[in-house]
Amino acid sequence: MSNGTPLLEIRxxxxxxxxxxxxxDVSAFVRAGEVTCLLGDNGAGKSTLIxxxxxxxxxxxxEYFFDGEQQEFESPRQALxxxxxxxxxxxxxxxxxxxxRNFFLGSEPTKGWGPFRRYDSEFAKATTKSEMAxxxxxxxxxxxxxxxxxxxxxxxxxxxxxxxFGAKVLILDEPTAALGVKQAGVVLKYIxxxxxxxxxxxxxxxxxxxxxxxxxxxxxxxxxxxxGDYTKAELPLEQLVQMMAGGADLEVLQHELEQASQxxxxxxxxxxxxxxxIGSELEELGEKADEEA
Amino acid sequence: MATETAPxxxxxxxxxxxxxxxxGLSRLMARxxxxxxxxxxLVWVFFAIVAFENNFVSWATTAAILNRAAPLGILAxxxxxxxxxxxxxxxxxxxxxxxxxxxxxxVTPADAGGFGWSLWPAILVALVVALxxxxxxxxxVISTKLPSFIIxxxxxxxxxxxxxxxxxxxxxxxxxxxxxEVEGFALADALFASQWEVxxxxxxxxxxxxxxxxxxxxxxLLRTRQGNWIFGSGGDANSARNVGVPVNRVKIALFMTxxxxxxxxxxxxxxxxxxxxxxxxFQQEFEAIIAVVVGGTLLTGGYGxxxxxxxxALIFAMVQQxxxxxxxxGDWFQVFVGGVLVIAVIxxxxxxxxxxxx
Ligand SMILES: Nc1ncnc2c1ncn2[C@@H]1O[C@H](COP(=O)(O)OP(=O)(O)OP(=O)(O)O)[C@@H](O)[C@H]1O
Ligand SMILES: [Mg+2]
Numbered sequence: 054m055s056n057g058t059p060l061l062e063i064r065x066x067x068x069x070x071x072x073x074x075x076x077x078d079v080s081a082f083v084r085a086g087e088v089t090c091l092l093g094d095n096g097a098g099k100s101t102l103i104x105x106x107x108x109x110x111x112x113x114x115x116e117y118f119f120d121g122e123q124q125e126f127e128s129p130r131q132a133l134x135x136x137x138x139x140x141x142x143x144x145x146x147x148x149x150x151x152x153x154r155n156f157f158l159g160s161e162p163t164k165g166w167g168p169f170r171r172y173d174s175e176f177a178k179a180t181t182k183s184e185m186a187x188x189x190x191x192x193x194x195x196x197x198x199x200x201x202x203x204x205x206x207x208x209x210x211x212x213x214x215x216x217x218f219g220a221k222v223l224i225l226d227e228p229t230a231a232l233g234v235k236q237a238g239v240v241l242k243y244i245x246x247x248x249x250x251x252x253x254x255x256x257x258x259x260x261x262x263x264x265x266x267x268x269x270x271x272x273x274x275x276x277x278x279x280x281g282d283y284t285k286a287e288l289p290l291e292q293l294v295q296m297m298a299g300g301a302d303l304e305v306l307q308h309e310l311e312q313a314s315q316x317x318x319x320x321x322x323x324x325x326x327x328x329x330x331i332g333s334e335l336e337e338l339g340e341k342a343d344e345e346a
Numbered sequence: 347m348a349t350e351t352a353p354x355x356x357x358x359x360x361x362x363x364x365x366x367x368x369x370g371l372s373r374l375m376a377r378x379x380x381x382x383x384x385x386x387x388l389v390w391v392f393f394a395i396v397a398f399e400n401n402f403v404s405w406a407t408t409a410a411i412l413n414r415a416a417p418l419g420i421l422a423x424x425x426x427x428x429x430x431x432x433x434x435x436x437x438x439x440x441x442x443x444x445x446x447x448x449x450x451x452x453v454t455p456a457d458a459g460g461f462g463w464s465l466w467p468a469i470l471v472a473l474v475v476a477l478x479x480x481x482x483x484x485x486x487v488i489s490t491k492l493p494s495f496i497i498x499x500x501x502x503x504x505x506x507x508x509x510x511x512x513x514x515x516x517x518x519x520x521x522x523x524x525x526x527e528v529e530g531f532a533l534a535d536a537l538f539a540s541q542w543e544v545x546x547x548x549x550x551x552x553x554x555x556x557x558x559x560x561x562x563x564x565x566x567l568l569r570t571r572q573g574n575w576i577f578g579s580g581g582d583a584n585s586a587r588n589v590g591v592p593v594n595r596v597k598i599a600l601f602m603t604x605x606x607x608x609x610x611x612x613x614x615x616x617x618x619x620x621x622x623x624x625x626x627x628f629q630q631e632f633e634a635i636i637a638v639v640v641g642g643t644l645l646t647g648g649y650g651x652x653x654x655x656x657x658x659a660l661i662f663a664m665v666q667q668x669x670x671x672x673x674x675x676g677d678w679f680q681v682f683v684g685g686v687l688v689i690a691v692i693x694x695x696x697x698x699x700x701x702x703x704x
Binding site for chain 1: 575585590591
């Protein structure tokens with residue numbers, strides 16, 4: 054594993070939307086050939102941080118370094134041209150457009166000269182199919198619209214696209230969130246594959262079991278600030294699970310729910326069941342963590 | 347370390363068992379313009395039967411239909427591009443009036459309140475004026491982030507009002523004529539208003555403009571990267587922006603394209619009628635939108651075709667001409683047009699769902 058200088062780094066970045074503080078004093082980095090995992094609960098600021106990294110938002114405060122040089126991106130296109138590719142949570146794909154048109158959207162290959170310069174659709178179709186095949190995904194028909202693909206297929210089109218366009222840094226916003234166990238596994242495999250090619254991967258998730266097997270480095274966000282920053286060696290899975298599940302927070306929740314159930318009637322009983330379920334889930338998570346550790 | 351680093355297994359290069367052989371017919375079904383092509387045939391057959399006695403099936407009627415469809419089709423093709431790009435332009439009818447009167451005021455002799463220019467410089471100025479109005483529309487939509495429906499509804503009134511107010515202030519009239527006496531008219535007449543006789547029927551050169559624009563627009567949409575950007579901008583502007591599509595530039599260019607089409611129609615009509623009227627182009631934005639929607643383009647953007655708009659305009663003109671020659675009271679025309687619009691949209695939806703479920 055490389056331990057050189059970071060490929061991409063932010064220092065003390067904050068982002069405000071009017072009075073909303075979405076990010077406050079956040080620092081993070083990724084090295085080439087490593088996976089940095091950004092974890093955080095809903096609304097922690099993960100997507101906002103991604104948008105700062107990919108050039109969609111300008112940070113309100115703080116510094117941004119790429120390849121050791123300070124950068125200020127005017128548009129996501131600039132970041133993309135430097136090799137910072139992002140697969141957004143909403144995938145940045147157009148449902149009504151075909152797979153191959155989506156694959157090359159914004160970077161269309163052309164052939165011919167002057168007024169006859171045209172979109173090289175044969176090349177685009179063939180490349181889409183072969184790039185997807187390289188990732189082990191067999192798209193049936195490049196003319197199929199993206200809206201009709203499964204979630205995992207859509208995710209892999211987006212990742213394959215980023216890798217194809219020579220990403221040096223690959224930013225993935227919750228690529229496994231909407232996927233079944235098996236498809237999530239496939240996506241995790243692509244992440245490792247990208248890493249092994251020397252790409253620096255920033256992987257956002259709120260599932261510690263997805264994060265742990267692939268990450269070299271964890272940054273945990275909470276309420277817009279960095280709550281923890283660990284290397285894998287420093288952080289056993291058990292502890293990560295505890296942090297992510299909100300450890301203490303969740304116990305408080307369970308307590309509250311139990312209390313409510315004593316006060317109320319039938320409605321409260323349902324709540325009590327939920328509380329029990331959460332309690333046993335917490336135990337299970339702990340056991341699982343023990344097994345894997 | 348618990349990470350797994352196995353290389354991916356290469357995909358087996360076998361035929362995919364999940365694809366069934368799809369016939370050419372059902373591939374055709376997935377095209378947005380299919381509804382309009384079938385619709386055009388149905389409407390033609392309908393009138394060929396109902397209005398056979400009235401010579402619907404004749405060279406003269408065919409020429410009349412095409413001559414009617416051409417200016418509408420020119421507008422509709424540009425509007426189709428804009429609507430695929432996710433925006434509306436209600437102001438094109440007003441731009442037709444504005445561009446036409448710009449030409450006429452400039453060429454009208456100074457003693458009649460005009461400027462006494464020759465025709466070609468006036469056409470050039472009208473072109474610039476139209477492109478500026480289109481840019482203005484696009485710029486307002488982009489910078490205010492308001493729906494283009496509202497913005498261009500406002501500019502519909504602004505441009506029409508400017509046309510009437512400026513023309514009246516300068517010339518004290520609402521109609522200007524005698525364009526054929528202006529220097530440069532002969533060339534303009536040849537380019538924009540000449541006719542060919544085929545089997546005794548007169549076909550106007552505007553038909554060629556219409557066909558040519560349909561071909562260029564189709565080429566742009568399907569065969570250029572800018573076409574891909576148009577679909578992307580209309581399909582999901584944010585996603586397109588995130589992968590680097592210059593969405594704002596695309597949209598402004600599309601508004602300028604509809605304004606250009608309006609300018610072209612204004613020139614064709616001014617030369618053909620050797621004059622213009624401040625009310626020229628009135629309600630043509632609606633006819634163009636009808637043609638585009640009948641042509642299978644989605645109102646919500648991201649899906650559609652220029653060929654569909656071409657056939658949409660053809661259907662509109664056939665209905666119009668069919669009603670005229672059958673001698674049905676012209677007062678009923680608008681009822682008929684509304685009916686055709688509803689039927690066409692239902693039919694298109696049905697086709698699209700069938701195509702999606704193939
Ligand atoms: N454009 C915006 N304007 C105002 N507030 C915003 C904006 N974008 C994000 N926020 C706020 O910033 C906070 C962080 O949002 P963000 O989308 O980054 O969360 P997240 O960690 O990605 O959550 P999730 O796991 O649900 O995707 C939220 O409270 C959100 O409401
Ligand atoms: Mg998010």
